[in-house]
Amino acid sequence: MTEAKSKVDMEKLVSLCRRRGYIFPSSEIYGGLSSCWDYGPLGVELKRNIKDAWWRAVVQQRDDMVGLDASILMHPKVWEASGHLEGFSDPLVECKSCHLRWRSDELKNDKCPECGGELTEPRLFNLMFRTFVGPIEDEASVVYLRPETAQGMFVNFENILNTTRKRLPFGIAQIGKAFRNEVTTGNFIFRCREFEQMEIEFFVKPGTDKEWFDYWVEERLKWYMSLGVRKENLKLRQHTKEELAHYARECYDINYLFPMGWAELEGIANRGDFDLVQHAKFSGKTLNYYDDETKEHIVPYIIEPSAGVDRTALAILCDAYDEDIADGEPRALLHLHPTIAPIKVAVLPLSRKETLAPLSKEVYEELRQCWMTAFDEAQSIGRRYRRQDEIGTPFCVTIDFESLEDKQVTIRERDSLRQIRVPIDSLKNTLQTKLDGEDLFVLPEGGKIWKEG
Numbered sequence: 001m002t003e004a005k006s007k008v009d010m011e012k013l014v015s016l017c018r019r020r021g022y023i024f025p026s027s028e029i030y031g032g033l034s035s036c037w038d039y040g041p042l043g044v045e046l047k048r049n050i051k052d053a054w055w056r057a058v059v060q061q062r063d064d065m066v067g068l069d070a071s072i073l074m075h076p077k078v079w080e081a082s083g084h085l086e087g088f089s090d091p092l093v094e095c096k097s098c099h100l101r102w103r104s105d106e107l108k109n110d111k112c113p114e115c116g117g118e119l120t121e122p123r124l125f126n127l128m129f130r131t132f133v134g135p136i137e138d139e140a141s142v143v144y145l146r147p148e149t150a151q152g153m154f155v156n157f158e159n160i161l162n163t164t165r166k167r168l169p170f171g172i173a174q175i176g177k178a179f180r181n182e183v184t185t186g187n188f189i190f191r192c193r194e195f196e197q198m199e200i201e202f203f204v205k206p207g208t209d210k211e212w213f214d215y216w217v218e219e220r221l222k223w224y225m226s227l228g229v230r231k232e233n234l235k236l237r238q239h240t241k242e243e244l245a246h247y248a249r250e251c252y253d254i255n256y257l258f259p260m261g262w263a264e265l266e267g268i269a270n271r272g273d274f275d276l277v278q279h280a281k282f283s284g285k286t287l288n289y290y291d292d293e294t295k296e297h298i299v300p301y302i303i304e305p306s307a308g309v310d311r312t313a314l315a316i317l318c319d320a321y322d323e324d325i326a327d328g329e330p331r332a333l334l335h336l337h338p339t340i341a342p343i344k345v346a347v348l349p350l351s352r353k354e355t356l357a358p359l360s361k362e363v364y365e366e367l368r369q370c371w372m373t374a375f376d377e378a379q380s381i382g383r384r385y386r387r388q389d390e391i392g393t394p395f396c397v398t399i400d401f402e403s404l405e406d407k408q409v410t411i412r413e414r415d416s417l418r419q420i421r422v423p424i425d426s427l428k429n430t431l432q433t434k435l436d437g438e439d440l441f442v443l444p445e446g447g448k449i450w451k452e453g
């Protein structure tokens, strides 16, 4: 992590997320559980939208990728073969005075950052959570909560090859929970003990790995930008030889400018043949690929773009957070891209008067068939607009008394505050085109500009 220059205040963002139902501390009524978080009604939609966008881009829209959902608990040999049992550790020191524990590789000097006390010698601490299968808690029944989803894809390489008849190059994609008993935590959802990963294992012919590695670095950068993350807040960082993981030949981090500084959002590694060779060795199975062109058996190399759902959510929220003046009043807003905004449209009757209710409900019922739609009739229209702005809803549809006569409603755009008035008959199609990115002032038949912003 490097010096902070981000314009976003993490405390404000955390407060918005809590207040509006994006993210809560886990088990809050018991005082919370360190580095575990619960996604509330809006947070769960945001995460689903991020995962859906990723799946669409890397599986649905490609011929060379298939999906997988492997189990979290795996045979313990997996972690021997992968090197996690031996090497997935952080060096831990403890303060002899206040007994707080620290990662020694993150300390600026050899004193306790909390009280200045003397520290113990570093001792390696394995980050995997251990548990047991079955009723007997002995060494023979030890299993681990997976610290990454990747291994599920390596051990299923042969199954996928045999059942899908894919030819190289092809990839497997998986989204799922991972668990790490992190020593250093904090920074909200940046580093959690339970989190979600979106990982790709892309199998290629040795010799074409460099080309595919460069390809995936570009693809993944473009994906973040397609969801509205600003280019200037993203940068690539190449791992030095010394910091490369034991399995990696080359690795780049896609870093994001978080409030606490530049930090890893996604890692892209060239893992060579390490994983298939290791699992072949430990399982006794032959994990290779018959190349029809050269008539040879080869062990594919693997390119791995590995992203975190929680970190993507944090980057997207940081990037979207803004404060400005709207209609003479300060407002906080999230400029969320429509693809990932939890609520796409809010239907707001101008007043609670009963005469507006039937038409408002009719419009609401129609729109909610297409998108996550909110209905809000409490408090003044200005306050309701602010509420929707603060949670990032791109469009508000207002039904007023004139709507009963002219069968038209207004659409208000969150970012520009511009409004148009359109026939209810074309509302659904108009909203779809606006959510797809068309300028608000491109009008449907019978529509008119209502407010310049």
Ligand code: GAP
Pocket (backbone or CB within 6 Å): 147, 148, 149, 150, 180, 182, 189, 190, 191, 192, 193, 195, 196, 197, 199, 264, 265, 266, 267, 304, 306, 307, 308, 309, 310, 311, 312
């Ligand atoms: N299979 C490779 C792998 O797991 P990693 O760099 O350790 O590589 C990949 O993790 C991504 O998973 C990270 O870039 C980050 O987005 C996410 N991630 C890792 N540890 C995390 C944690 N403790 N909390 C939240 N996200 C985490």
